[in-house]
Amino acid sequence: MSVAVAIELGGSHAAVGLVNAHTLIAVEDISLTPKAQLARVLPNLAICIRRLLAQNNLALNQVSGIGMGIAALVDWKSNRVVGTNGKYSDAPSIDLVGWSKENFGLPLRLENDARMGLLGEWYGGGLRNADSAIMLTFGTGIGCAALVEGKVFRSSQPQGGCLGGHIPVNLNGRTCSCGAVGCMEAEASTWALPHILQGWPCIETSTLFGNTLGGFKELFDAVAEGDLVAEAVRRHCIRVWAAGIIGLIHVYGPSKVLLGGGVMKSPEMVIPDLRAFIHRHAWTPAGPVEIQVASLGPHSALYGTIPLLEGR
């Protein structure tokens, strides 16, 4: 049995798993402090990897390598982090390949977390046999990756293919953490939600007023209870996501759009309206693009480990 270690370093949580072909044998979640530094997370990852291997009676010589997805810009050729945005700001100075070799004697392949999620869905989820697709992951921010002619889209510049959540969609919008103005992520993501609510007209009439909103679940709960401000904010977010996804459909020409991440745990609050908006406004002569929820749940990225280690 050939097993690989799978690591995801997301916007607000990390996960370590063991994968064997299409099976996630074991997984352990690690909570992170805000603005976590990678150097402080690495020892926890190492402990976690050793624990998972022991619990599953596996020795290091039965492991083929480590696949790591990180919420940062990764240079595929040099296998290093080259750009960060709030999280893991020390990552560009850390030699992760060296860390893996010293600690475990294993090869490590690094990738942007959204690309690794798309690889996972392509390998064993909603993108099996797909030739062209985009996948957006709605977590703390909005990750994005594209599949073009059966291959993960990568370009000569490290941001290419990863920053679909940073398409500016609102000319007069708020400044994004990435530096651009009115990005999809700045206008409708989990981290942006408190800012959106704070400035919303008549917010004082809402049950959400003064609430330190944790995420979309609370917003959707308020919608279900008939809160009109919450419903207006939900509709705003749908319009933002639709505008961004229409842009991505126009530039990448995918046959399918896959949506993942925590926000998609309430698909009924998102998918029907989003699909209707996109199908009404996108220019797709070959017919409407399929819009679906990702099939592998919150751990899509971990399933991307085997294809990542195979050089996909």
Place this chain on the structure above:
Amino acid sequence: MSVAVAIELGGSHAAVGLVNAHTLIAVEDISLTPKAQLARVLPNLAICIRRLLAQNNLALNQVSGIGMGIAALVDWKSNRVVGTNGKYSDAPSIDLVGWSKENFGLPLRLENDARMGLLGEWYGGGLRNADSAIMLTFGTGIGCAALVEGKVFRSSQPQGGCLGGHIPVNLNGRTCSCGAVGCMEAEASTWALPHILQGWPCIETSTLFGNTLGGFKELFDAVAEGDLVAEAVRRHCIRVWAAGIIGLIHVYGPSKVLLGGGVMKSPEMVIPDLRAFIHRHAWTPAGPVEIQVASLGPHSALYGTIPLLEGR
């Protein structure tokens, strides 16, 4: 000498040329009526081709083929038009390969006009030796094409790679002719300019008030004469273009952005401010992306004929 016939069917004009490797031997411009039907243009093209060949003492057996770029969505595999937007609405029903064979006994290769423009610049202009780039053509609308890993970007869906001018950048903007809302093209293009001016605050104080503005040249002339409304509209357009181009830089990851088309005849009115805005807001860890004016002038697309016929 191997010569090819080059045809460009743009948004408001057409051109027929003869090309020999990197040289445009001869060119003739054809003016079009608004919303021209392709079936009515084809006989003029045929006359024009025969006249150019005769003027240059060339026989048909000295011609390798016809390359045709059209302001429409083209399916590369079937060599047919599959989507139109205001212009050439009859094109999807016309067999252009058959037309070329019957009239001239020549093979014809069809492509989107912006993609053919990028091919031209890649073959003998500002993108020679480039590995990754995007090119935007500011004519009546805004054409867009991308070069990725040394190849023109095409996807399984015909719109992929051609609709960079149709990235929605203004959430509360006007409906575009393509069906989306707040596209770059609807917010700042030659065809949109009269609509923008009509609704601009204090337009009645401007020298442009009541003017049936033909294009950006008149806007830029008014700016040079100190017209404050014209300057505000110019700045608005720069912001729109910058937002769209930042989106394209984030999704394609190009090393270079090339700008062509009539609007770029006044580069001093566009490039410095546009470059500053993009460099301030785009997230490009490998350094600022080069922003340049296309080098082949209005006929970039005609220069794309040879590589197009070679299957690039």
